[in-house]
Amino acid sequence: xxxxxxxxxxxxxxxxxxxxxxxxxxxxxxxxxxxxxxxxxxxxxxxxxxxxxxxxxxxxxxxxxxxxxxxxxxxxxxxxxxxxxxxxxxxxxxxxxxxxxxxxxxxxxxxxxxxxxxxxxxxxxxxxxxxxxxxxxxxxxxxxxxxxxxxxxxxxxxxxxxxxxxxxxxxxxxxxxxxxxxxxxxxxxxxxxxxxxxxxxxxxxxxxxxxxxxxxxxxxxxxxxxxxxxxxxxxxxxxxxxxxxxxxxxxxxxxxxxxxxxxxxxxxxxxxxxxxxxxxxxxxxxxxxxxxxxxxxxxxxxxxxxxxxxxxxxxxxxxxxxxxxxxxxxxxxxxxxxxxxxxxxxxxxxxxxxxxxxxxxxxxxxxxxxxxxxxxxxxxxxxxxxxxxxxxxxxxxxxxxxxxxxxxxxxxxxxxxxxxxxxxxxxxxxxxxxxxxxxxxxxxxxxxxxxxxxxxxxxxxxxxxxxxxxxxxxxxxxxxxxxxx
Amino acid sequence: xxxxxxxxxxxxxxxxxxxxxxxxxxxxxxxxxxxxxxxxxxxxxxxxxxxxxxxxxxxxxxxxxxxxxxxxxxxxxxxxxxxxxxxxxxxxx
Numbered sequence: 001x002x003x004x005x006x007x008x009x010x011x012x013x014x015x016x017x018x019x020x021x022x023x024x025x026x027x028x029x030x031x032x033x034x035x036x037x038x039x040x041x042x043x044x045x046x047x048x049x050x051x052x053x054x055x056x057x058x059x060x061x062x063x064x065x066x067x068x069x070x071x072x073x074x075x076x077x078x079x080x081x082x083x084x085x086x087x088x089x090x091x092x093x094x095x096x097x098x099x100x101x102x103x104x105x106x107x108x109x110x111x112x113x114x115x116x117x118x119x120x121x122x123x124x125x126x127x128x129x130x131x132x133x134x135x136x137x138x139x140x141x142x143x144x145x146x147x148x149x150x151x152x153x154x155x156x157x158x159x160x161x162x163x164x165x166x167x168x169x170x171x172x173x174x175x176x177x178x179x180x181x182x183x184x185x186x187x188x189x190x191x192x193x194x195x196x197x198x199x200x201x202x203x204x205x206x207x208x209x210x211x212x213x214x215x216x217x218x219x220x221x222x223x224x225x226x227x228x229x230x231x232x233x234x235x236x237x238x239x240x241x242x243x244x245x246x247x248x249x250x251x252x253x254x255x256x257x258x259x260x261x262x263x264x265x266x267x268x269x270x271x272x273x274x275x276x277x278x279x280x281x282x283x284x285x286x287x288x289x290x291x292x293x294x295x296x297x298x299x300x301x302x303x304x305x306x307x308x309x310x311x312x313x314x315x316x317x318x319x320x321x322x323x324x325x326x327x328x329x330x331x332x333x334x335x336x337x338x339x340x341x342x343x344x345x346x347x348x349x350x351x352x353x354x355x356x357x358x359x360x361x362x363x364x365x366x367x368x369x370x371x372x373x374x375x376x377x378x379x380x381x382x383x384x385x386x387x388x389x390x391x392x393x394x395x396x397x398x399x400x401x402x403x404x405x406x407x408x409x410x411x412x413x414x415x416x417x418x419x420x421x422x423x424x425x426x427x428x429x430x431x432x433x434x435x436x437x438x439x440x441x442x443x444x445x446x447x448x449x450x451x452x453x454x455x456x457x458x459x460x461x462x463x464x465x466x467x468x469x470x471x472x473x474x475x476x477x478x479x480x481x482x483x484x485x
Numbered sequence: 486x487x488x489x490x491x492x493x494x495x496x497x498x499x500x501x502x503x504x505x506x507x508x509x510x511x512x513x514x515x516x517x518x519x520x521x522x523x524x525x526x527x528x529x530x531x532x533x534x535x536x537x538x539x540x541x542x543x544x545x546x547x548x549x550x551x552x553x554x555x556x557x558x559x560x561x562x563x564x565x566x567x568x569x570x571x572x573x574x575x576x577x578x
Contacts, residue, residue, distance in 0.1 A: 086559070099563055100559070100562065100563060102559035102560045102563065103559075195539055195540055196540045209536075209537075235547060239540070239542060304524075304525060307521065308525065310522050311522055327565070327572055327574055328563070328564055329563035329564060329565075332566075338575055339577055342575060344497075347499075347501045348502040357511065357515070357518075359499050359501065360492075360501065360511060361518050363498050364491075364495050367495070376535060379535035379536050379537070380530035380533040380535055382536040383534060383535065384528070386539060418514040418518050419518070422521065459540060
């Protein structure tokens with residue numbers, strides 16, 4: 001039997017019926033990913049022993065009477081930004097090369113409670129700084145559709161792992177495009193939650209005001225199941241919301257007749273690839289065919305999103321990455337002669353160029369004399385972006401637009417371009433700055449490479465974006481296309 | 486254009502040692518980023534409040550009660566140097 005690309009509900013049924021055990025599934029996916037990984041470089045750590053332990057527990061649980069949690073016994077991968085107790089957690093950086101997490105992130109804990117089975121930790125842009133996967137200290141992940149190309153980033157390994165059918169679902173994180181953009185470039189479905197919907201506790205911090213742990217999977221239906229499992233209030237993260245978590249998967253409703261879908265004209269930017277625009281326009285026409293009402297809307301401050309982010313993100317990064325000092329954990333320089341040198345040399349040796357660039361940019365714009373001109377100014381322009389979205393969601397239910405202006409670029413394209421990420425993510429960043437939920441779903445191909453449709457909702461509007469994505473996937477088969485392996 | 490002196494000052498504040506070659510590289514990179522964001526200066530933001538929290542939560546608090554950690558050994562195992570259960574650092578004075 002071949003289990004790759006099975007919907008989570010079908011795996012659940014098979015496990016519940018006793019047709020396959022969790023140990024067998026785990027063995028199947030571990031073998032599959034070990035075979036594929038040397039070429040794809042999607043995994044940084046494979047947690048075989050831990051996985052079989054969890055799988056045996058899941059099998060014992062399934063054998064007892066009563067219903068099983070939706071993800072019980074199902075293998076998954078976690079981006080190596082999620083702390084996993086007793087397991088190496090690197091953020092794809094050398095500064096955390098030998099770091100063994102002493103506790104679990106809340107999301108991992110929630111999946112443990114469901115008795116899901118973690119088989120490994122996936123590659124990413126170092127500290128999630130990047131949009132290509134290329135800033136990883138452990139080499140770039142390859143795009144399974146064309147191994148000379150990038151899978152997108154920063155959740156590069158999670159996107160590639162789903163595209164290649166190496167796991168049924170994967171945890172990922174977004175700060176400004178890190179789920180939607182790789183999902184788009186890798187031809188898979190990705191969910192970026194409302195800010196505060198999913199706990200950030202135990203997820204290595206990047207930009208605390210936009211960091212949003214989420215997931216990548218084979219379909220919107222699968223994402224709805226994972227969303228139910230990992231969302232909710234967490235006393236360890238005071239930015240999580242008491243807003244109730246709906247049963248997204250049970251409430252999934254593909255009837256979008258009369259739903260108002262806004263088409264923001266500024267998201268069809270000058271210079272976007274013609275094939276991408278065509279696929280996205282056709283996808284939007286499909287939504288109209290399903291009965292949705294299309295409304296052209298304008299979000300004129302979209303163009304400032306990446307500029308605001310290029311100030312706000314490095315600012316928060318410079319603060320969040322101050323903790324890597326060579327004292328409590330992580331890499332320490334061997335030949336430092338005093339405490340100042342311990343800091344300076346450990347950080348110089350441990351951080352990659354992109355992290356250094358962002359830390360220094362943030363340090364500069366927050367420093368005396370520049371704070372008002374840069375940081376404060378950016379946070380005010382951010383207000384314009386937040387308000388403009390709030391205004392548009394008074395007129396429409398969701399927005400539909402491209403996830404990325406282009407398909408996957410050749411590997412090496414991002415190398416040493418200090419603006420690569422800000423430009424690559426320009427269609428994702430405004431929504432991140434406003435804390436909005438969004439999806440990217442496969443909607444076609446351009447030059448044989450996947451194109452993604454982005455669906456953005458108002459805060460806490462997960463159900464609406466899931467419904468639209470689900471309706472689209474019931475009417476089309478783009479999400480069932482897979483690369484040859 | 487940033488000067489080499491400015492880059493060295495930033496690097497000192499950020500506690501990152503740079504070689505002369507890196508100073509030059511980051512001087513160009515940071516200048517590129519600062520030029521990129523320059524357009525924001527033209528945006529009219531008169532009277533706007535800064536954004537500090539997007540979902541509107543305010544003053545979320547919890548009881549200030551101590552909790553005993555069950556993973557002190559695991560935490561300390563990650564330290565490059567320890568002595569008698571404490572982190573070891575170079576002399577400050």
